Amino acid sequence: MFNKLRLLTPGPTPLPEEVRLALARDMIHHRKPAFKKILASCQKGLQTLFGTKEPVLLLTATGTGAMDAAVTNCFAPGEKVLVVEAGKFGERWREIATAHGLLSVSIPVEWGRAVTKDEVAAAAAAHPDATGLLVQASETATGALHPIEELGPLCRERKLLLVVDGISAVGISPCPMDDWSIDCLLTGSQKGLMLPPGLAFMSLSPRAWAKVEAVKPKNFYFNLLAERAKVAGGQTLFTSAVNLVLGLEACLQRFDAIGLENVYRKQWALTMCARAGVKAMGLEPLVAQRFTWGLTSVKLPEGIDGQKLLAIAADSYGVVFAGGQDRFKGRIVRIGHMGHVDWADLAAGLHALARSYQRCGGYVGGRDYLEKGLAAYEEALEGGKCGAIIDVSSFPA
């Protein structure tokens, strides 16, 4: 009864106050000059966020809508695509491709691991007729971070269109579209962007646009060519989700004030905090290497009821985690620490996890999980480099 609600799920994330106040503004018209100015200002911020010179399209849809749009606009039925399946969202790529009549070749990856460049290269060599690679930057179901920075050159060489679901990556860890030779990058509003669900963003490389022009997609609502034609005039093809765009403006202003490098640095430090804290409890993060920067999945030992643990954390400590999906249902806890989450929220999460785990019959190995977690956070934040996996200082601002 004394607990505040703390949302530590991998999306949606808590909302900053300035976003909530923007959402509460009274309506303005989506075809009038005041709104066009806002859209134009958002366009600049989105291009910086995506690391691209190309326009970033706004779709009124969830991230899955943008995935659907990417598949139907970039590929014609009958084309063959490679799909990295390392979790539920990799599977979603395959389901979308199949629904639209594409031939999809799965690159199966054990849930909890990132794909390797060699695995993709082998699939590309075995299927020289494939025209695209569908992959997540971060697999939200597990927290594995795929090596997009290595896949760009490979895809160029193999003439594969590189289509990246950046839903739990954009605004969380670097994903510079142009530098990494990504052909289509998309994300949703409710993860790194700290907005409610309901908007999706996507951008295409010149190579991808040429493909879309050749494919001549039949899509009406998700018509990317028609959408692109509207961007220059500060409009969207259909009615804009006005209030979400007002929230977006507030979010992008926050990114601009903080600096994207610092946003990534905070995300990296939170990840270090979560991993150090969890390990100090005697628990094991699911992803050993190449872990994402916005969530940390934790394996539960045999005999621990994950559903019960989640219920205790929510009911007794006010902390809402996400559980595992499908084969991981009840077997892992996913601690979200993306978007508007800070060190103290995450410390509360670690404590709620330890206590809930204990109350489910688990043995917490060390009592200093908070101290170790917070020390790891501070060290990572002050160290200035975001660890060995990806060195943020090497990316353009």
Added chain:
Amino acid sequence: MFNKLRLLTPGPTPLPEEVRLALARDMIHHRKPAFKKILASCQKGLQTLFGTKEPVLLLTATGTGAMDAAVTNCFAPGEKVLVVEAGKFGERWREIATAHGLLSVSIPVEWGRAVTKDEVAAAAAAHPDATGLLVQASETATGALHPIEELGPLCRERKLLLVVDGISAVGISPCPMDDWSIDCLLTGSQKGLMLPPGLAFMSLSPRAWAKVEAVKPKNFYFNLLAERAKVAGGQTLFTSAVNLVLGLEACLQRFDAIGLENVYRKQWALTMCARAGVKAMGLEPLVAQRFTWGLTSVKLPEGIDGQKLLAIAADSYGVVFAGGQDRFKGRIVRIGHMGHVDWADLAAGLHALARSYQRCGGYVGGRDYLEKGLAAYEEALEGGKCGAIIDVSSFPA
């Protein structure tokens, strides 16, 4: 500099305070019990609003997304559909049907007039192989109200699936789906429902569901069968647009407190106000009969620059109207009076229209437009019946 902004466009409409406060609430998780309860309560309110026993689906999309979903789920490529084209949104039905490989037979109607039952019957007789009729309840481009209540029985007889875009009708004038034998009714959030744009709602009759099951649509994001399977559990297929749903809950509570009949009565009275006021100025409403209850289009005499008139109304009086689209660009003013608009807002609109018209060189015939408009409003409101065209008292609550 002293003016408040008054949005009198046919969507988006101003937002009630309780909706704005709901939008500003902090995030809750879309797969957790608290949100499922809210979705379940919204479901009841939406069924009342739609006048149906069938589930009402929530899509994260604009109304056009729901139109696209209706076409792709209810019809297979190659099927023939009749399309009532009485304005830009009728044309949109045709464009969507064509984009998805349907054969569309246009029923052309002069912009500003409603289709007649005889026109539809003639087209149905000429095309006995047609399987559907696509029509607006209210054509937002002109403000004509099509006779849906007469088209239901005709479509049953002719074995046509009756698909109705209710975007500027639902929550504005009666459109009881089950009583009128509508097979698919859809709407968007930003018109009668007084919400920001970004959500769409649709419901299908048992006959339409049987058709969808037979068509086996390839759609992934707009997969209505999969969406329907989620309704019973208080979920949507993909991530719900959480804050818009919180706003929806507030809107439906308002409808419940006021009573739908009273909402319609207010809309009818505002329509009487707009028409009486405009006529008192010496101007002519575009639609002579079967006009919609949420907007009033006004013809501008030759030589009056409609774009300039709109700019004056906005800049000098704070009143934002919509102009005409396509062939009506600059030739009509569309006064929106749907959603969260009351008599005083509309009176301000009438005055702004008169003054702006004058400043564009127009001659305002009578000075008593406000008195006449408000008298018509009061008379309609107190009369208790919504005019001769549709008698709201004959519909079930």
